[in-house]
Amino acid sequence: MSVNDTSTTSSVDVFDISGRVAVVTGAASGIGQAVARHLAACGARVACADLPGEPLEAVVEDITAAGGSAVTVPWDVTVEEEAEAAVATTQDRLGPLTLAFNAAGIANATPALDMSLSQWQRMYDVDCTGVFLASRAQGRAMIAAGGGSIVNVASMSGTIVNRGLVQVHYNSAKAAVIHLSRSLAMEWARQGVRVNTISPGYTATPMNTRPEVAEQARQFAEDTPLGRMAQPEEMTGPAHFLLSDAASFLTGHDLLVDGGFTAW
Template identity: 65%
Template sequence: MELFSLAGRVALVTGAGSGIGQRVAVGLAEAGADVGCFDLASSAGLQETVACIAAIGRRSLALVGDVTDGETVEQAVATLEAGLGPLSVALNCAGIANAAPAEEMQRTQWQRMYDINVTGVFLSCQAEARAMLRHGGGSIVNIASMSGIIVNRGLLQAHYNSAKAAVIHLSKSLAMEWAERGLRVNSISPGYTATAMNIRSEVADQVKQFEADTPLGRMAQVDELVGPAVFLSSKAASFVTGVDLLVDGGFCCW
């Protein structure tokens, strides 16, 4: 449908080398966008993402950097626009997850979580918005988590939960700041999703419980984040801003 088409659009996806970011980057290309794929130099999957997009017949660029370095993100946006055209869609998926008891957590662990999952999202939004506002607007979507709304039973991750809550409210705040200038900002809060992040050693023994606690009886597949991402990036969501879209299999209804 034309409403959901991203034909002629140029997108940037952070965290595009793995997990949700990789699948969303390819999904935006499937919807017609040309896509800049941003991730760390150490990301083994970044070139794979670019190759998948090329196989679809869309243009793509591999952009290397760290979301905690604002100048690097600014340069990535400039490189993207020079190579593919004016930026109008951004999906900020870069993030980390880990766990530790709050009373034992080192400040360095707390700070790194906030540096990547909150400051990195803000710096990405800032660089993307500077470009989009020059062009008359666009759409930014930040990947948050249902952990920003609820506390995950059995997971000791006060730093992660509070950081994702910050992403949700940051997205709403930026949406209100930029609404009159044609720039929409929303977030997506996935539930338990079958990525490396959610089958890491800290939670491997709890996967069955995750699935049992989810009304749909399973974790999400990364493919199931593509539809929400395309929707919020497209004309279909032209009157949607400041929204946190739960994609949690009904988890937060309990």
């Protein structure tokens, strides 16, 4: 059965991803790490991709120690050649790629009037161009495999402007990720590849405990209708849904996972 053919799929197994090959960028920390662990726990064979180093190795060691299937794939998402190489490595080691979760990203804050061009460009290189390069390489592989699902991590900051945070580069880059993903979804819809985004609200990741926002963490929680920030693990369910055949008729969608923040 094709990865997008659900004609014989029952309601019991539409969430089943066991045996599927997935790649997760940004797997060394935060949401990417949580999703990589989750997918492996659900039986997927997971390529954990991030900058090389001990944090990435530790994630894969933990997954394999728990009985999961995972490999490390060193990958700087800003380098074009590394995207194709990383996908090729994933397929050589694990099999045909049909699932991808792109979480690699950075964040920082500076008033627009004080922002250097290099700071602006670095944000776009990682948070937007990196997503494009990853998605393009993954899309090529999935089209060749008969289909698949890509989920890119955007942010509620791609929809709203956060009170108290001066991050025009981050906000606009995440808005670009949403529209990039919609555009790819439309290009690849007839070729069996779905592309969606999740837009987390305030989440207790290293990104949201960086020095310039640490003092605002309590305010982040108070401003969220549910009264707290999310834990990274709370993004695994939405990610799993969008990746799985349960979302087989869903593409070009941005799923806000924000504790109700954007409903104010």
